[in-house]
Amino acid sequence: MFFAALVVACSEGPIEPQELNIEADLVLLDAKVYSFAWDAPSSEGEPAANAPYANGVWTPDAQAVAIKDGILLALGSNAEIQEFVGDTTELISLAGAAVMPGFVDTHTHINELGATLDVVDLKGVENEEEAVRRVEEYVVFNDIPQGQWVVARGWDEGQWADSFPTHALLTARVPNNPVLMDGMNGFGAWGNKLAMEAAGITLEAEDPVGGEILRDAAGQPTGAVRNRGVALYREAVPPLTLERMQNRLENGLRLMSESGFTAVHHAGVDTAQMAAYEALAMQDRLPIRVNAMISGRDKPLMEQWLERGPTRFAGDRLFVHSVKGYYDGSLGARGAKLIEEYSDQPGHFGVSGEEYGFFRDEISAMLQVGFQVNIHAIGDGGNREVLQFFADNFAMNPSLQDNRHRIEHAQVVHPDDFAVYDELDIIAAVQPPFVAEDKVWTVDRIGMERAAGAYAWRTFRRHDVPLVFGSDLMGYDWSLFYGLHSAITRQSTDSEPAGGWFPEEKLTVEETIRGYTVNASYANFTEESTGQLAEGMWADITVLDTDVFAAVGEDPASLLAGKVLMTIVNGDIVFRQ
Numbered sequence: 001m002f003f004a005a006l007v008v009a010c011s012e013g014p015i016e017p018q019e020l021n022i023e024a025d026l027v028l029l030d031a032k033v034y035s036f037a038w039d040a041p042s043s044e045g046e047p048a049a050n051a052p053y054a055n056g057v058w059t060p061d062a063q064a065v066a067i068k069d070g071i072l073l074a075l076g077s078n079a080e081i082q083e084f085v086g087d088t089t090e091l092i093s094l095a096g097a098a099v100m101p102g103f104v105d106t107h108t109h110i111n112e113l114g115a116t117l118d119v120v121d122l123k124g125v126e127n128e129e130e131a132v133r134r135v136e137e138y139v140v141f142n143d144i145p146q147g148q149w150v151v152a153r154g155w156d157e158g159q160w161a162d163s164f165p166t167h168a169l170l171t172a173r174v175p176n177n178p179v180l181m182d183g184m185n186g187f188g189a190w191g192n193k194l195a196m197e198a199a200g201i202t203l204e205a206e207d208p209v210g211g212e213i214l215r216d217a218a219g220q221p222t223g224a225v226r227n228r229g230v231a232l233y234r235e236a237v238p239p240l241t242l243e244r245m246q247n248r249l250e251n252g253l254r255l256m257s258e259s260g261f262t263a264v265h266h267a268g269v270d271t272a273q274m275a276a277y278e279a280l281a282m283q284d285r286l287p288i289r290v291n292a293m294i295s296g297r298d299k300p301l302m303e304q305w306l307e308r309g310p311t312r313f314a315g316d317r318l319f320v321h322s323v324k325g326y327y328d329g330s331l332g333a334r335g336a337k338l339i340e341e342y343s344d345q346p347g348h349f350g351v352s353g354e355e356y357g358f359f360r361d362e363i364s365a366m367l368q369v370g371f372q373v374n375i376h377a378i379g380d381g382g383n384r385e386v387l388q389f390f391a392d393n394f395a396m397n398p399s400l401q402d403n404r405h406r407i408e409h410a411q412v413v414h415p416d417d418f419a420v421y422d423e424l425d426i427i428a429a430v431q432p433p434f435v436a437e438d439k440v441w442t443v444d445r446i447g448m449e450r451a452a453g454a455y456a457w458r459t460f461r462r463h464d465v466p467l468v469f470g471s472d473l474m475g476y477d478w479s480l481f482y483g484l485h486s487a488i489t490r491q492s493t494d495s496e497p498a499g500g501w502f503p504e505e506k507l508t509v510e511e512t513i514r515g516y517t518v519n520a521s522y523a524n525f526t527e528e529s530t531g532q533l534a535e536g537m538w539a540d541i542t543v544l545d546t547d548v549f550a551a552v553g554e555d556p557a558s559l560l561a562g563k564v565l566m567t568i569v570n571g572d573i574v575f576r577q
Contacts (some may be wrong), residue, residue, distance in 0.1 A: 023086030024066040025571060026539075029078050031094040032547050033062035035533040036101050036518055043461045045508035058510075058549035065099060067539040070571035074535055097565050098547045100513065101532050102262025102540030103480050104520035106429050107408055107470030110266045110290075111245070111273055112153065114252030116474070120152035123184065123474070128165040131155055131181060136173045146176040149195075149237050154474060155181065157188035157226075158332020158441055164214055167192050167223025180233045185475040187330040189233050190224040199236040201225070208232060210329075210356035227329045228357055245276040246285070253287050257575045260480050260564035262540040263289035265470065265524070267374070267408060268324040270295045277318055286317040287574045288567075289540070291524050293324035293374055294366070297357050302366055310371055316538070316570070319524060323366045324408070325359075325375035328352040328382035331411060331445055332438065336379030339414060343447040352382050360389070367393050367400060372525075374406040374429065380414040380450065383407060387420045394424065401425050404523060406468070409434075412446060412454045418463040427466045427523055430457060432486035432512070433476035436493070439501045451502070457487065458505045467507075468523045469515035480516065481562040484548060487512040489556045509552040539571040 038061075039048035047053040052061040064081035066073040073084055085091065120138045125131040135152050144150060157164075170179055170192040178194035191199065201221045207213050211228030213221050225232060240248065256264055269277065269292040280286050294305050302323065310321035329335015329351050334342055337352035354360060358375075367373045377386040386407055394401045401424060410428040413421075421428060435455040443451045453459070460467055469487065471478035485491070487507045490500035500506055507515075521531025530538045543566035551558045567575040 022084060024068050024073050024084040024089050026067040026090045026092070026573075027081055027085055028065045028067075028099060028541075028543075029063070029081070029091060029093045031063060031065070031097055031099045031543070032060040033065060033075060033099040033533065034058075034513075034549065035061050035075060036514065037061075037532045037534040040514070040518070041508065041510055043464065045461070045511050047510060051510070057553070060098075060547075062533075065533065065541070067568075067571045070539055072533060072535055072537050072539050075533060094543060094565070098544045099533070100542045100544065100548075101517040102530065102567070102569065103260050103516045103542045104263040104265070104524075105256065105261050105470045105473070105478060105516070106265040106468040106520050106523060107267050107431060107472050108256070108264045108478070109268070109472075109474060110249055110252035110256070110264060112252075112474040113255055113478075114248035114250070115151070115153065116255075117251050118248070120150065122152050122154035122181065125155050128169060131165070132169050132173050135170070135179055135181070139174055139177060144177055148177055150174070150177050150179045151182065151237060152179065153182040154184045156332075157183035157185055157330065158438065160188070161333050161441075164188060164222070164224035164226075165190050166216075167196060170223070178236075180237060182230065182233070185330050185332070185472070186230055187333040187335055188224070188226050189230045190222075191233050192223065195233060195236065196221060196223055199232040201232055209354075210351050226333055227335045227351055239272060242272070242275060242279065245272055246280055249273065249276050250280060250285055250287070253290070256478070257287050257567045257569070258564065259478060260542045260544065260567055260575075261288060262542060262567060262569045263291070263520070263524070263530075265291040265293060265520075267293050267376075267472075268295040268297070268326070269293060270298045271301045274301060274320070278313075281313045281315065281318040284315065288569050289317050289319070291319045291322065293322045294320065294371075296323050296325035296359060296363050296375075299359065299362055302359075302362050305371070306365060306369060309369065316529075321525065322372040322374050323363055325363045325373060326356060327358050327375050327377045327386050328356055328379055331378050332441060334445065336412065337382035337385065338379045338412070338446065339381040339384065340450075342445055344444050349381065350379050352379075352385060364389075364393055367403075367405070368397060370400070370403065372403050372405055374408050376408045378409045378411040380412045380417070380453065383410060383413050384417055387417060387424060387426065390424050390426060404525065406523065409472075410460070412450060413456060415453055418456070418459055418465065421460065421465045422463045427468055428460050429468045429470060429523070430455070431470050431472045431476060432483045433471055435490050435501060436482070436486040437476060439492070455490075455502075456505050457507050461507070461511065466519055466522060467511075467515050468519045469512070480542075480564070481546075481559045483516070484509070484512050485556060485559045487515070488552055488559075493560055495557055509549055513548065539568055541566075541568040543567070
């Protein structure tokens with residue numbers, strides 16, 4: 001079984017300081033260091049006895065950090081770290097800035113982030129007119145040749161679920177270029193007439209499995225599609241060259257480093273993206289660490305990795321040991337699979353399983369040879385069915401339950417199923433920004449009773465289910481301050497609702513940071529090397545202008561004004577304000 005080798009490779013243990021040259025390469029002074037090298041809090045969020053916490057107040061547990069050869073040499077006071085300062089040591093005074101273990105976004109789509117530099121950004125558009133105007137201006141400003149595809153991305157399918165645009169305005173304003181208007185979560189899209197023709201969206205076209213071509217009263221396609229219908233447009237867009245894909249991924253990773261992240265988990269990497277990641281790793285061009293989840297919809301790629309097995313690339317920047325499965329659609333677009341019908345669409349239960357592109361046999365085969373399997377499941381029906389999928393696989397080989405499998409989003413969970421997560425040792429990989437943004441329509445979709453089991457992070461904690469945090473960018477803002485604020489307050493940026501949305505599910509500041517650091521490293525099998533700041537561990541560090549612990553105690557909304565000052569990966573400063 002490949003997994004055993006993977007654990008050995010990722011668990012060599014900390015390097016003892018005496019093995020290193022005593023003279024540090026880099027020393028950070030005058031900081032508020034929170035190492036997180038203390039025990040985990042209780043399931044109710046009470047800090048451990050050895051945490052730097054007393055009488056309701058958190059205190060930094062170090063003032064300075066010394067780094068050598070990419071490894072943490074020592075932590076302590078300014079005076080204690082002076083012994084590691086030599087003639088070639090770079091000294092940086094942080095003037096009271098906060099030093100944290102490197103933050104990790106555990107659910108990203110880096111290709112989409114990198115694409116923001118060469119596609120039309122539709123994030124925040126209020127209506128169809130504004131979206132089309134952005135595309136029209138882009139074509140004119142960039143002098144796009146006739147016939148060349150234009151891709152725009154970022155409009156909100158959840159908010160627009162009941163009024164998807166048609167091709168008419170887009171065709172009239174941009175008639176000479178095929179245009180894809182991709183939703184921010186990938187569950188809705190529309191195109192102009194040229195794009196429809198290229199995608200085969202015609203009167204005679206049948207709905208794809210797990211998807212829908214929207215039509216007018218006469219049966220003519222409107223140009224809009226839902227769920228797996230989006231693939232019709234995406235597959236019609238010409239593929240990027242290897243060089244351009246490398247540049248797109250590298251650009252996306254650099255944007256993440258500027259946002260304070262030392263690592264990301266890229267959910268659903270296809271053949272072209274994997275080739276680009278491997279090339280970047282070989283060329284030492286990955287600015288931060290990447291856990292590349294193999295796309296569970298790319299059968300040829302799964303077949304290739306079934307033979308190769310879980311792999312950790314030289315340099316510890318690229319990890320390929322997991323598979324991303326897609327089980328159901330989004331809640332906003334009413335594609336999430338529910339046990340009972342949608343509250344605002346009687347008789348509709350969503351889509352799931354093989355009809356949504358979940359290739360059960362192939363993903364099961366990957367699980368059986370030792371890959372970690374991470375499955376997108378949003379509705380309570382989808383979550384229940386995915387839990388059963390894991391149970392069926394563990395019945396064939398019980399040892400595979402130890403491989404830290406994940407359910408991505410875990411958005412709406414039936415009250416009976418939280419305990420099943422615990423029984424099966426499943427990690428809940430959740431996205432705090434969801435609660436800040438989705439709360440405006442969640443109750444409409446599923447009603448108040450089921451909404452109480454949505455984004456239920458405290459309930460997961462009470463059932464001893466590990467939580468790891470991400471953003472699901474580009475659908476949601478990936479700012480770590482936004483994510484922290486969302487998990488701690490369960491409010492949007494306008495501090496609504498007062499007290500938080502289902503406030504009983506709030507997390508503490510410590511639990512939230514752990515979701516991006518300690519727990520994230522556990523989910524990547526690298527907890528012996530990163531996730532906390534301790535002697536002998538990788539020097540992966542995020543430096544913030546805000547003491548998050550103090551800010552939450554004074555005014556949680558102040559988190560939203562926080563800034564990243566520095567990102568350090570393996571001892572290298574990859575971003576500096």
